[in-house]
Amino acid sequence: xxxxxxxxxxxxxxxxxxPRTPPQVSRQARGRPEIDFPNWTDARPAVAVxxxxxxxxxxxxxxxxVTLDLGKCTFCGLCAEADPAIRMTNVCELAxxxxxxxxxxxxxxxxxxxxxRKLLDHQPSILNPQPASVEAVGTELKASIGKAFxxxxxxREVDAxxxxxxxVEIVGLNSPVYDIERFGIHFVASPxxxxxxxxxxPVSRNMELALRKTYDAMPAPRxxxxxxxxxxxxxxxxxxxxxxxxxxxxxxxxxxxxxCPPNPHALLHGILTAVGRL
Amino acid sequence: xxxxxxxxxxxxxxxxxxxxxIEAVHVPRPNEVYFHAQMELVPGFCAQLYKxxxxxxxxxxxxxxxxxxxxxxxxxxxxxxxxxxxxxxRVPVSPEQPKxxxxxxxxxxxxxxxREIQDMFGLKLEGHPNPRRxxxxxxxxEVHPLRKDFDLHTVLPPFKGERHKFREVEGExxxxxxxxxxxxxxxxxxxxxxxxxxxPVLYLQIRLFYTHKGTEKLFENIPVTHGVRLAESxxxxxxxxxxxxxxxxxxxxxxxxxxxxxxxxxxxxxxLERIYNHIADIGAIATDVAFVVANAHAMxxxxxxxxxxxxxxxxxxxxxxxxxxxxxxxxxxDQIEAIRQFMTWLRPEFESLVGxxxxxxxxxDRLETTGILKPETARDLGVVGIAGRASGFDHDVRRDFPHxxxxxxxxxxxxxxxxxxxxxxxxxxxxxxxxxxxxxQVLARMPDSPTRVSVPTLPANRIALxxxxxxxxxxxxxxxxxxxxxxxxxxxxxxxxxxxPALSEAILGNIIPxxxxxxxxxxxxxxxxxx
Numbered sequence: 001x002x003x004x005x006x007x008x009x010x011x012x013x014x015x016x017x018x019p020r021t022p023p024q025v026s027r028q029a030r031g032r033p034e035i036d037f038p039n040w041t042d043a044r045p046a047v048a049v050x051x052x053x054x055x056x057x058x059x060x061x062x063x064x065x066v067t068l069d070l071g072k073c074t075f076c077g078l079c080a081e082a083d084p085a086i087r088m089t090n091v092c093e094l095a096x097x098x099x100x101x102x103x104x105x106x107x108x109x110x111x112x113x114x115x116x117r118k119l120l121d122h123q124p125s126i127l128n129p130q131p132a133s134v135e136a137v138g139t140e141l142k143a144s145i146g147k148a149f150x151x152x153x154x155x156r157e158v159d160a161x162x163x164x165x166x167x168v169e170i171v172g173l174n175s176p177v178y179d180i181e182r183f184g185i186h187f188v189a190s191p192x193x194x195x196x197x198x199x200x201x202p203v204s205r206n207m208e209l210a211l212r213k214t215y216d217a218m219p220a221p222r223x224x225x226x227x228x229x230x231x232x233x234x235x236x237x238x239x240x241x242x243x244x245x246x247x248x249x250x251x252x253x254x255x256x257x258x259x260c261p262p263n264p265h266a267l268l269h270g271i272l273t274a275v276g277r278l
Numbered sequence: 279x280x281x282x283x284x285x286x287x288x289x290x291x292x293x294x295x296x297x298x299x300i301e302a303v304h305v306p307r308p309n310e311v312y313f314h315a316q317m318e319l320v321p322g323f324c325a326q327l328y329k330x331x332x333x334x335x336x337x338x339x340x341x342x343x344x345x346x347x348x349x350x351x352x353x354x355x356x357x358x359x360x361x362x363x364x365x366x367x368r369v370p371v372s373p374e375q376p377k378x379x380x381x382x383x384x385x386x387x388x389x390x391x392x393r394e395i396q397d398m399f400g401l402k403l404e405g406h407p408n409p410r411r412x413x414x415x416x417x418x419x420e421v422h423p424l425r426k427d428f429d430l431h432t433v434l435p436p437f438k439g440e441r442h443k444f445r446e447v448e449g450e451x452x453x454x455x456x457x458x459x460x461x462x463x464x465x466x467x468x469x470x471x472x473x474x475x476x477x478p479v480l481y482l483q484i485r486l487f488y489t490h491k492g493t494e495k496l497f498e499n500i501p502v503t504h505g506v507r508l509a510e511s512x513x514x515x516x517x518x519x520x521x522x523x524x525x526x527x528x529x530x531x532x533x534x535x536x537x538x539x540x541x542x543x544x545x546x547x548x549x550l551e552r553i554y555n556h557i558a559d560i561g562a563i564a565t566d567v568a569f570v571v572a573n574a575h576a577m578x579x580x581x582x583x584x585x586x587x588x589x590x591x592x593x594x595x596x597x598x599x600x601x602x603x604x605x606x607x608x609x610x611x612d613q614i615e616a617i618r619q620f621m622t623w624l625r626p627e628f629e630s631l632v633g634x635x636x637x638x639x640x641x642x643d644r645l646e647t648t649g650i651l652k653p654e655t656a657r658d659l660g661v662v663g664i665a666g667r668a669s670g671f672d673h674d675v676r677r678d679f680p681h682x683x684x685x686x687x688x689x690x691x692x693x694x695x696x697x698x699x700x701x702x703x704x705x706x707x708x709x710x711x712x713x714x715x716x717x718x719q720v721l722a723r724m725p726d727s728p729t730r731v732s733v734p735t736l737p738a739n740r741i742a743l744x745x746x747x748x749x750x751x752x753x754x755x756x757x758x759x760x761x762x763x764x765x766x767x768x769x770x771x772x773x774x775x776x777x778x779p780a781l782s783e784a785i786l787g788n789i790i791p792x793x794x795x796x797x798x799x800x801x802x803x804x805x806x807x808x809x
Contacts, residue, residue, distance in 0.1 A: 004571050007634065014578055026585065030592040051500070051507040076507055076598045081606075088592070157464045161489040163805045164466050165514025165595055171464050171558075172584075175577035189462035204808075205434065206415050206488045207467055210459045236511050241423055241432045242492035261514065263594055 015179045016265075019272065023265035029090040030075045035068065036085045037106050037122050042115045046079035046086055052229065052236050055079050063120070064110045070094055070102040070125060071232035074260035094258045095270030099232070099248070101126045102258060152184040153275060156194035156218070160211045160250075161204030161243065165261040166228045170198065178264045185271065191217040196274065197251075200227045202234040203244040215251045223274050225255045227267065232256045282308045284361040288331050292365075296323060307530060309363040309679065310743050317352075317369045320379055324354060327365060328385060333358045334660050334673075335381075337754050337771040338391035340399045342426045344373060346739065350399060352378055353769075355743070355754065359678040364743055371401055380406035387660025387776055398424040413487045413808075416442050423495050430492060430499050447473035447481050455790060459488045463794075466804035470793070477789040482782040486807055493809040497768035498760070502528060502736075503602060505765065509755070510597045512770055513806030515555050518547045519748030520755075520770070520806075521600030526681060527744025527755040527768075528602055532733050538725035540604030541683040545720050546617065547587075547596050547605075548682060549713040552749035554583035556706040556713075557628070559801050563703050564635055566795035567644040575631050579624065586620050589613065604730035614721060621714055628714075632707055645700035649796030651784040652697055661780045663751020663773045665800050668705045669697035675747035682746070687719050697784075702799040709749075735763040750774060750803065772806030 016024060025031070033055075043057045043066045050056070054072035058065050080086040096102050107121040157170060173180040174187065188194050191214045203211060215224070226247035229235030239245030247253050257270035281289060289311065293300065299319050304312040315323065327333040333356035341351045349370035356365045371378050378395070380403045381388040393412035396403045400422035403409045414421075417438045422428060447454065452475050459467035469485040493512060497505050509524035510517040522544055529536060536544070561576025584594040590613055591599035599605055609617075635641055651661065653670035661669060674691040676684040692708035694701040736759040744755040751773030760766035781800050785793055 003637065004634065007575070007630065008571065011575070011578070024585075026589040026592075028590070028592050029588050029594075030598060049503070051504040074507065074597070075593070077592065078507075158460055159464075159466045159489070159804075161491050161805075162466070163489075163511040163514040164803065165511065165517065165597075167464055167466065168515050168558075168595060172577065172581060174464075175581055176574045177578060177581045187464060191460075201489065202491060204489050204491045205418075206490055206808075207459065210467065210488070214460050230511075236508055237491045237493070237496065240430045240492040240496060241421070241428075241434055242490050260511075260597065261595065263588075 014176050015182065016177060018178075018265055018268060023092055023263075025090050025092055025263065025265065027090060029092070030077045030088040031091040032070065032089050032094055033068065033073065033075070033077070033080060034087045034089050035104070035106075036087075038119050040083075040085040040106075040116055040119075043108075044114060046083040049078040049082045051076060051078070052238070059110065059114070062110060064108045064116070066106045066108065068104040068125075069233065070258040071099055071256055072229055072235065073258060074229050074236060076260075092259065092263055092266040093269040094266060095273045096125075096256050097254060097273065099256055102232070102256060152186060153196060154186050154188045154194045155196045155198050155271070156188055156191045156214065157198045157200070158211055158214050159200050160207040160231075160247065161201035162228065162230055166200035166231070169261045169264055169267060170200070170227070172264045173267060178268065180268065180271075183272075191215070192219070194218055194222070196223040196225060196271070198225050198227055198271070199247045199251075200231050202230040202237045203247055203250050205242050205244065208244060208250055211247075211250055223254045224251055225257060225270055225274050226253045227257050227270070228262055229258060229260045232258055235260060280308055281305050281311060282361070282363050285309070285311060285358065285363040285365075288327075288358060288361060288365065291330070292323070292326065295326060306741065310366070310530075311363065312366045312368055314368050317371065317379060320354065320367065320369055321381065321384065323367055324356075324381055325384060327356045331358060332360070333365060334662070335385055335387045336660070336662070336752065336776075337756065337769065338388055338395070339756065339769040339771075340371075340395045340401060340424070341758060341767045341769075342399065342424065344426065349373065350376070350401060352395065352401075353756070355756070357679075357752070359673045362678055366743075376400060377402040377404055379404050380409070382406050385660075386658045386779070389779060390775060398422055400425065413490060415487065423492065428495075430495050442485060444471050444483050444485075445481075449475065451475050452480065468804050472790055472793070474790060478787050479785050479790060479793070482785050484778055484782055486778065486804060489805045489808040491809070494768055494770060497765050500764070502763060502765060505768065506600050506602060510600065512809060513772055513774075513803040514595060516551065516748045516750065516753065516772070516803065516806065518551050518596040518600060519746050519753050520772075522548065522682070523744045523746040523748075523753045523755040524768070525600055525602050525744070526746060527742050527757045528733060528736075530744060531740040531742035531757060531759060532736055534603055534731060534733050536604040537727040537729065537731055538683070539608070539727040540729045542720050542724055543605045543609065543729060545683040546717050547591070547599055548746065548748075549717050550583060550587055550590075551596060552713050553624075553710055554580050554587070555749045556710050557583065557631075559798065560631070560635070560703060560706055562798045562801070563645070563699065563795055564641060566798050567641055569635065569638060569641045572631065572634050572641075575634065579627055579631065582620070582624070586616065589616055601730055602733040604728070606730070608729045614724065617717065618721065621717060625714060628710060642700065644792075644795070645703060646698060648699045648792055649784040649788055649799060650696070650698045651780050653695060655783050656697065656780060659780045659783070660776045662776065663748075664702055664705050664709075665777055665780060666751065667691065667693050668701040670695045675745055675752040679745055683720055684716075687716055689716050699795055699799040738766070748773065750801070751777070770806075770809055772803050774802035774804075774807045777802050778807060
């Protein structure tokens with residue numbers, strides 16, 4: 001008993017200050033890809049190597065529409081390897097309340113050879129809230145949770161066909177390093193006790209009913225957060241005979257957290273974003 | 279191609295015994311031998327390998343080869359650990375008589391894999407003790423997704439949610455306790471039906487495949503390079519091991535070997551994956567017997583491994599690192615130094631964590647003799663990996679089938695006979711120590727070479743087996759190539775698939791409150807099983 005206490009004392013506090021301090025991610029970490037749109041000469045080589053179709057283009061009548069969908073992106077960085085106009089940043093706070101906010105659009109006039117002649121239009125993704133305002137969300141958190149749910153937010157996690165990668169990181173929220181309970185947020189065993197459903201996986205056909213039933217068992221008001229590329233869009237599995245292609249194909253989603261898997265900072269950012277919206 | 283000398287005696291015995299009934303012997307690589315025969319040879323051939331040569335059935339799968347051979351093929355993959363080779367029996371099943379003989383009564387390891395073939399290919403099992411659906415749940419229409427005439431994007435009629443009929447367990451005071459697929463913790467989905475009399479469990483029925491997402495079919499529809507990324511999502515906690523097994527299979531099919539430095543980096547990544555998962559499991563086992571402080575420390579250590587992973591590969595789960603022909607990123611001297619410093623930090627921290635647990639007599643009391651899997655049962659079920667080594671099966675793909683840079687490394691494979699939770703934890707503790715030593719040995723003689731060689735586009739109908747010792751156990755990927763640089767088949771074999779039935783055996787006579795810790799001590803992959 002004394003040994004246990006001594007070990008805790010000598011270990012000290014290991015908990016991050018996030019969101020008061022920025023996420024502790026390595027410079028090597030691959031987060032949001034950044035594209036130099038004005039100087040981009042050809043989208044096709046990068047599109048060809050994208051395993052999930054997060055980067056896609058369609059040519060029509062001398063024009064090319066390019067989309068970069070963070071909801072599909074697994075941040076593998078193959079596009080950046082294939083194309084010097086693309087750079088992987090280590091930005092991981094990417095949660096959005098609307099799926100469309102995860103999408104960057106660009107329109108090019110193209111030459112007969114298929115290369116870009118001129119950038120006609122460029123609409124960056126509008127992530128909501130911007131990372132700078134997360135701190136504000138954090139401080140508002142207590143008040144907003146207080147208003148809707150008393151003093152705490154209860155989360156039920158559902159794996160709707162995930163590969164278990166997202167679970168590895170979600171479990172980390174309960175570790176002393178991220179310690180989600182410092183926000184008054186708890187993971188609970190039953191949907192009946194939950195205010196928020198945290199859903200991973202592309203929703204496999206075999207989990208559809210279980211997910212629906214879990215959602216139906218929750219009392220209102222309730223929130224749904226879709227986690228990871230699979231939860232947002234089906235990810236690398238997409239839509240097929242056994243995969244429905246995203247949580248919002250089955251139940252309404254309030255917040256989308258991109259990532260494959262999102263790291264615990266990104267998860268915290270998404271959960272805080274969801275609560276800020278209440 | 280020459281066959282490995284160690285395999286000669288077994289080959290000679292089989293040829294002598296079965297003679298002309300073996301239609302062809304095909305040796306694409308020295309440790310991978312294919313025997314072509316008819317279905318009637320299966321029981322005798324497999325029994326001879328299992329009983330006389332102590333070979334283990336490590337994978338059993340079908341392949342739709344109607345287009346080129348006019349038949350389905352069923353493959354029985356046996357690992358001869360002591361002789362370092364794989365013997366693979368291939369038998370045809372004609373589409374006119376789509377049925378095959380069950381081996382389950384003689385070789386229980388075949389059980390789930392045979393039923394999966396029945397579901398996914400529509401080949402009817404004969405003589406199986408429980409030939410019910412397994413991979414496709416009861417409400418699925420009569421479709422067979424791995425047949426070539428089934429399209430990946432087929433839209434099936436909406437889910438009707440018919441109830442699965444479990445086997446009845448009756449008697450005075452017998453209760454049934456259903457659990458899942460949505461569990462109380464943050465874990466993957468599966469259904470467990472306990473039949474209990476008082477507290478002890480009489481019978482446990484496990485129903486899985488909730489996370490089936492068409493992965494094997496998907497492999498047939500994407501370029502091989504994308505397959506590496508898909509392999510990373512077969513089982514998230516084994517991202518690197520699965521992706522490397524896949525790369526290994528493709529490289530073997532192309533007769534290409536990853537350069538020495540790439541193999542060294544692969545080895546370090548595989549060991550880092552083992553370390554973070556083993557530490558997490560040791561903590562989780564402690565939690566399940568209410569020793570939460572130990573888990574807090576374990577999670578703290580795990581977090582540091584994940585951060586090192588991120589520093590080395592750009593992703594905390596080592597995703598993006600694997601590549602055909604090697605690895606994607608080389609490490610700078612600074613990065614290698616970061617590994618050294620990390621190891622210096624981790625060693626005493628891990629010792630202290632283990633000390634915390636082993637000094638707690640109440641923890642030990644809960645783990646000792648809990649959830650015993652007897653060596654005989656483990657052998658019949660073909661249990662591999664951690665659970666296999668805790669129940670007396672002395673094997674390890676790293677030692678017996680050296681891949682990556684494991685050849686010539688010095689490490690101990692822990693083997694115990696007790697088969698309880700305590701010893702499954704002990705195997706993990708020993709393996710973390712071994713992993714640290716392996717990384718140290720690799721860093722001490724880090725070769726200088728490129729980290730990737732190009733892998734040519736493969737011609738159609740090349741076959742190859744790739745293998746890796748993941749942290750759970752041996753992972754096998756078998757591929758057959760198609761035209762246009764794609765795959766005609768990718769069979770994924772996670773060790774979990776054949777270990778799950780062992781959980782039903784280990785829990786017998788234990789109480790339900792001990793189920794979480796017994797389950798955690800196996801920590802099998804649902805997604806790796808369901809695919």
